Amino acid sequence: MQKPNAYDTITIKPHEDTNSILQLLENVDINDLTYQDEESQDLVELGDEFSFKKEYQQAKFWWEKAAGKGSARAYLRLAYYYRSVEWDYNKSVENFKVAAKAGNVKAQCHVGDLCYASSNYKMAVEWFERAAEAGSRYAQQKLGDIYYKGIGVEKDLKVAAEWYYKHASKQGDKRIRRSNSIRSDQVIYKASKKITSLLIYIIFYSLSDQIYTLAKEVRQGLESQGVKVKMFQIPDTFSKNISSHMNARSKKDIPLVTVNDLKLADGIIWGVPIRFGSMPVQIKAFLDDTSRLWKSKSLAGKFTGMFFSNTNQHDGQETTAFTALANFYRHGMLYVPLILADSGLHDKLEALSGSIYGPRTIENDQNAHEPTREELKIARQHGETFAKVVKTYHWGAYYEKEISSLGAQENNSKVSGHNGRISDTERKVLLSALELGSSNFSFNFNM
Numbered sequence: 001m002q003k004p005n006a007y008d009t010i011t012i013k014p015h016e017d018t019n020s021i022l023q024l025l026e027n028v029d030i031n032d033l034t035y036q037d038e039e040s041q042d043l044v045e046l047g048d049e050f051s052f053k054k055e056y057q058q059a060k061f062w063w064e065k066a067a068g069k070g071s072a073r074a075y076l077r078l079a080y081y082y083r084s085v086e087w088d089y090n091k092s093v094e095n096f097k098v099a100a101k102a103g104n105v106k107a108q109c110h111v112g113d114l115c116y117a118s119s120n121y122k123m124a125v126e127w128f129e130r131a132a133e134a135g136s137r138y139a140q141q142k143l144g145d146i147y148y149k150g151i152g153v154e155k156d157l158k159v160a161a162e163w164y165y166k167h168a169s170k171q172g173d174k175r176i177r178r179s180n181s182i183r184s185d186q187v188i189y190k191a192s193k194k195i196t197s198l199l200i201y202i203i204f205y206s207l208s209d210q211i212y213t214l215a216k217e218v219r220q221g222l223e224s225q226g227v228k229v230k231m232f233q234i235p236d237t238f239s240k241n242i243s244s245h246m247n248a249r250s251k252k253d254i255p256l257v258t259v260n261d262l263k264l265a266d267g268i269i270w271g272v273p274i275r276f277g278s279m280p281v282q283i284k285a286f287l288d289d290t291s292r293l294w295k296s297k298s299l300a301g302k303f304t305g306m307f308f309s310n311t312n313q314h315d316g317q318e319t320t321a322f323t324a325l326a327n328f329y330r331h332g333m334l335y336v337p338l339i340l341a342d343s344g345l346h347d348k349l350e351a352l353s354g355s356i357y358g359p360r361t362i363e364n365d366q367n368a369h370e371p372t373r374e375e376l377k378i379a380r381q382h383g384e385t386f387a388k389v390v391k392t393y394h395w396g397a398y399y400e401k402e403i404s405s406l407g408a409q410e411n412n413s414k415v416s417g418h419n420g421r422i423s424d425t426e427r428k429v430l431l432s433a434l435e436l437g438s439s440n441f442s443f444n445f446n447m
């Protein structure tokens with residue numbers, strides 16, 4: 001019979017395979033327990049013998065006899081027969097369904113595939129679940145994919161990770177079972193710990209508290225992302241006379257920063273009051289002192305950012321930012337700008353403080369030390385964004401490290417016939433576990 005161009009019922013796509021029934025039967029577990037009785041098993045095997053001799057009509061005869069006795073195995077063979085010898089889509093699907101209902105795992109996978117191809121995801125999941133629970137690795141992987149991508153079901157990384165893990169653990173591939181470090185729950189736990197132990201510094205110099213007020217808001221934004229925050233101030237170098245002349249306020253509860261402290265931070269945000277279009281000498285002196293960290297590259301790769309304060313709307317933020325950037329780039333630090341889309345700066349009609357270089361508060365004669373609500377909001381938002389950037393980087397670095405450690409383990413384990421590469425399944429177990437871990441921290445990959 002001629003293979004039809006399109007199948008008739010519903011929206012199921014035709015199988016494009018031209019496999020002979022022998023090839024199709026190759027993957028069938030001949031020891032499956034879905035036959036009903038010994039007699040029907042004999043009949044199925046008789047049919048199989050004819051099939052191996054490519055005498056398909058005879059094969060069909062005996063399989064039909066076995067099917068008449070309720071043998072699920074026989075129904076599976078008839079489904080293959082109508083799919084690869086005598087093209088009859090309806091009969092093929094009918095036989096798959098009977099075999100699936102009678103508990104044949106292979107048939108359940110086929111029915112799952114058919115439902116999936118016709119966008120009936122709910123049914124597909126039901127059939128794949130039946131097969132997966134009976135141990136089908138194919139169905140386990142399919143369920144992992146379905147939940148991982150959220151196709152027709154609500155995306156659920158935890159469920160995806162569990163199915164991928166089951167799929168991987170059954171592989172006979174002992175690598176995944178043996179390696180405790182890639183147990184998905186442990187990956188999540190370790191990665192989560194890594195993220196919650198990220199340490200961000202806010203380092204500022206502030207005489208009359210304007211910068212200090214903004215610093216507290218940046219801190220809130222950072223902490224909302226689950227990172228640890230330490231606040232430091234840069235030691236003053238003015239004499240008591242000058243300080244009191246400049247209305248300096250003591251902030252005894254905030255520790256003074258030392259150059260060595262910087263080594264421990266995963267990110268540093270600087271609070272910079274503007275002095276004649278540049279940073280205060282105290283900050284500059286401190287940054288100059290960091291030159292002793294060049295050789296050890298202690299600051300290289302760390303994220304950094306700034307927030308500002310000054311008196312006049314158009315006076316000095318850009319020049320202060322420009323001249324500061326060279327200090328950071330010299331160390332190989334990575335500057336995080338104020339992301340305008342996050343801050344809402346570019347869609348406001350009224351003039352707002354801050355720029356692409358960072359949030360800012362403008363001194364106000366009546367209310368000198370109280371930034372506006374919008375300024376505080378932008379500062380908080382910047383703290384959030386900064387923490388997300390640092391987390392994204394460390395998450396990715398952690399993931400990469402796990403992947404390469406898998407590769408290294410593989411090379412060491414000398415599993416025969418393995419090329420040392422990480423399998424797709426291993427990647428998927430890790431990826432879903434890591435994404436799941438990230439979602440536990442309301443971490444947003446789409447920022």
Ligand SMILES: Cc1cc2nc3c(=O)[nH]c(=O)nc-3n(C[C@H](O)[C@H](O)[C@H](O)COP(=O)(O)O)c2cc1C
Pocket residue numbers: 205206207208209210211212246273274275276277278309310311312313315316363
């Ligand atoms: C020496 C000096 C220079 C200043 N230069 C500027 C300036 O160039 N532009 C500006 O808008 N404000 C300038 N200001 C105002 C400060 O930026 C403002 O007082 C500061 O941001 C207050 O922050 P703080 O309370 O955290 O110390 C200057 C202040 C001083 C003391």
